Amino acid sequence: MFYRESGQFKTSYRADSVIFPILQDRLFVGALLLAALVVVPALASDYLLSGILIPFLVLSLAALGLNILTGYAGQLSLGSAAFMAVGAFATYNFMLRIPGLPLIAAMLLGGLVAAVVGVAFGLPSLRIKGFYLAVATLAAQFFIEWALTKFGWFTNYSSSGVISVSELQVFGIALDTPASKYVFTLLVVAVLALAAKNLVRSGLGRAWMAVRDMDVAAEVIGIPMLKTKLTAFAVSSFYCGVAGSLWAFVLLGTVDPQAFDLHRSFQILFMIIIGGVGSILGSFLGAAFIVLLPIVLNQAGQLLHGAVSTSFLSNLEMMIFGGLIIFFLIVEPLGLARLWQIAKEKLRLWPFPH
Amino acid sequence: MNPNRRIGDVVLEASHISLRFGGVKALTDISLDVREHEVLAIIGPNGAGKSSMLNVINGVYHPQEGEVRYRGQVRQRMSAHLAARQGIARTFQNIALFKGMSVLDNIMTGRQHKLHASLLERALWWGRAEREELRERCRVEEIIDFLEIQHIRKTPVGRLPYGLQKRVELGRALAMEPTLLLLDEPMAGMNVEEKQDMCRFILDVNDEFGTTIVLIEHDMGVVMDISDRVVVLDYGKKIGDGAPDEVKHNPDVIAAYLGTAH
Amino acid sequence: MQFFIEVLVGGLLAGVMYSLVALGFVLIYKASGVFNFAQGALVLFAALTFVSLQAMGLSFWLSMAATLVIMVGMGVAIERVVLRPLVNQPPIALFMATIGLSFFIEGLAQMVWGTEVHGLELGIADEPFEVGGVFISKFDLFAAGLSALLVAALALFFQYTKLGRALRAVADDHQAALSVGIPLQHIWAVVWGVAGFVALVSGLLWGSRLGVQFALTLVVLKALPVLILGGFTSVPGAIVGGLIVGAGEKLAEVYLGPYLSGGIENWFPYMLALVFLLIRPEGLFGERHIERV
Secondary structure, eight states: OOOOOTTOOOOSHHHHTSSOOSHHHHHHHHHHHHIIIIIHHHHOOHIIIIIIIHHHHHHHHHHHHHIIIIIISOOOOSOHHHHHHHHHHHHHHHHHHSTTOOHHHHHHHHHHHHHHHHHHHHGGGGTOOHHHHHHHHHHHHHHHHHHHHHOGGGGTTOSSOBOOGGGOEETTEEOOSHHHHHHHHHHHHHHHHHHHHHHHHSHHHHHHHHHHHOHHHHHHHTOOHHHHHHHHHHHHHHHHHHHHHHIIIIIISBOOGGGGSHHHHHHHHHHHHHHOTTOHHHHHHHHHHHHHHHHHHHHHHHHTTTSSOHHHHHHHHHHHHHHHHHHHHHHOTTHHHHHHHHHHHHHHHTTOOO | OOTTOOOOSEEEEEEEEEEEETTEEEEEEEEEEEETTOEEEEEOSTTSSHHHHHHHHTTSSOOSEEEEEETTEEOSSOOHHHHHHTTEEEOOSSOOOOTTSBHHHHHHHTTGGGOOOOHHHHHHTOTHHHHHHHHHHHHHHHHHHHTTOGGGTTSBGGGSOHHHHHHHHHHHHHHTOOSEEEEESTTTTOOHHHHHHHHHHHHHHHHHHOOEEEEEOSOHHHHHHHOSEEEEEETTEEEEEEOHHHHHTOHHHHHHHHTOOO | OHHHHHHHHHHHHHHHHHHHHHHHHHHHHHHHOOOOTTHHHHHHHHHHHHHHHHHTTOOHHHHHHHHHHHHHHHHHHHIIIIIGGGTTSOHHHHHHHHHHHHHHHHHHHHHHHOSSOBOOOOSOOOOEEEETTEEEEHHHHHHHHHHHHHHHHHHHHHHHSHHHHHHHHHHHOHHHHHHTTOOHHHHHHHHHHHHHHHHHHHHHHHHHHHOBSGGGGGHHHHHHHHHHHHOTTOHHHHHHHHHHHHHHHHHIIIIIGGGGTSOGGGTHHHHHHHHHHHHOTTOSSOOOOOOOO
């Protein structure tokens, strides 16, 4: 009843092409951002911030990166975590080797290095498609994991790769509390999400989707295959790279290749399948779902007072994840984002169904 | 027919084209030319090599022998994307729209070559990026008006009926502002009304924008009505080339269609 | 030189075992066009079921038969629950579904049979014997022989039996196969059953080598480069690909490894396969695909 667009007329193409064409949506998103930025850090516990919200935000960013490549450009990757690792290690080394380099600059540079590596591993996509490509991206996963583990130079020959707290500051503000880390992460993710939305609604995004939907037709229209696919790899890897450095710097406090193993790549893939392939919102919904599910399961397990073992729970979790993937692919291939959209369409008509 | 339409010089010249897939000969020694502003129909039985010929013209297939000369330029290493740059647009027999995108976005892809904003500008939706998007949107809206599909501009193309999809595909090709438009069975599977609409669009494009058109069509009534010239293929060979009336009375063509022994 | 041959032979024998796992993929891909990522999970499930049944006191052959029945049942269930509803989806969606499936089966296997590592004794000692100055492991030889036998049997089955012909028809075009009266679902159930059997044999061989444990699922990661090399549709491709990967991996580990501080066997086969793909995108024996527009 309150959510409808009647009376909101678009009088220019500019007004018609804004991100949230419906006024209520704009208000809602604005309020959500404001609450996330002001209310949450003031009220949330440290556990909620560091244990749930920061992981959720960072993984959303990684899912966004994979969604650009897989959801928009149609190139399936099983190596997202490797590009996160590249971002994390590159940022670490920039901080280490260029004294006085601001954190944000180092993170951007880290993302750029990830983008370059992404392009290198994206080159085969010009000749191979589908699961051949997916398997090829595993090469990136294993090679990068190996290189970062085997060559001490990447961790400056220290076995732990611990990041000193003094480095964690932005514009003179130290990121030493969960709340400050959370706000920083939120800002980075919000800016990059907005940029992603802009990219996918621009000509570049249309070129990606054209390549995804029918590559031969895309070429006939004059969309250059090489450039389009490689930009998708670059942008996607940049996002994953920045997510990786956030994961290492803001969340873990160390750089460790183990945090970016194949399992992480699958986790990110699951996020976009459950959240919604080819949807910015879906990346967030999927990340929220995958971050929350184990926590909910654990809580449920504790309610049973140890009647179930932790290994039972972790196996159950695997089964639920696996089952959900299949469920979503069969029932709603466009994921939670599509469900959200359907709900909104219903709401537009409510309470008058016709 | 518009008698004032002026047919000009040869713009595209394919000479001695032969195309094989493994052992299968799709095209054998075919030469044909296309003149400026004309509507050229390619007809022939199924499997005659009509679509292959279009694919050679716009660089999707690379013939083993022969060359294609477009506006005086011979193509060396041809690619579909280069043909598009040279102003050759194309629709497909089995609709090749981008199923996951809206009508508007599909047609906007035809304007891709007009967008030059940098990655950063696009990410920020700022400066050139926004200006270009709005400018091209205006241009695309003109095409949407022309094709009378305003009401479906935001509909995902996958949900549209066949006839409308064909129309959107034409729109996408028009958005490229082609000088040569290749249409592969633009009226297949349409009812009479839809066919009439499509004929009208094709002739309007030809008249108003002076676009040269090569089309493949099975409906002989349509072919005879709208084309200036007809080329007939059979088993990958050219067996007829001339004005519609001429071709209609060509004994080889009659034999190919009626199945008389050669 | 003798050392080189020893490494090479060891690599080739290990390669045959990769081929065996890859074969499970090829079977399913040939019959249903599905790239079944869950093959590794099936290997784990088969091996775990077998050792657990044996631990419950069943004899070797009885456990084997019971496991086979369970695997076939599982194949049929997968066909019904996962594949049938996805029949008209793009192949990549089916692929992702099998990734989900592999998580499900791995969770299920460990929930039902527990997470501890089981030993598995097939009664073939893993001791070397000498042939012309080169030492070869008896177990490797046995495993390779068994794998070769299985591969040969399946190749003959595909080529010469009526069912094999039907399978190839189904792989080529679901719709067309249906229209000439081939019972699609029946065929798929058979194929998943056979793939389950292959999983059981691979599970036993790999299980007795590595111990029956979660890490068994990782053999799937060894089989993927084999598939890329050999092409997804080719039984001979799986064999030759396995040999190349096995030999290449061992030789690289021994001769290149020291320069790269070791541990390269995880990625080397992938790089090998990737370089190969760039030269021949359809794999060794894969069919070249003509794109029609």
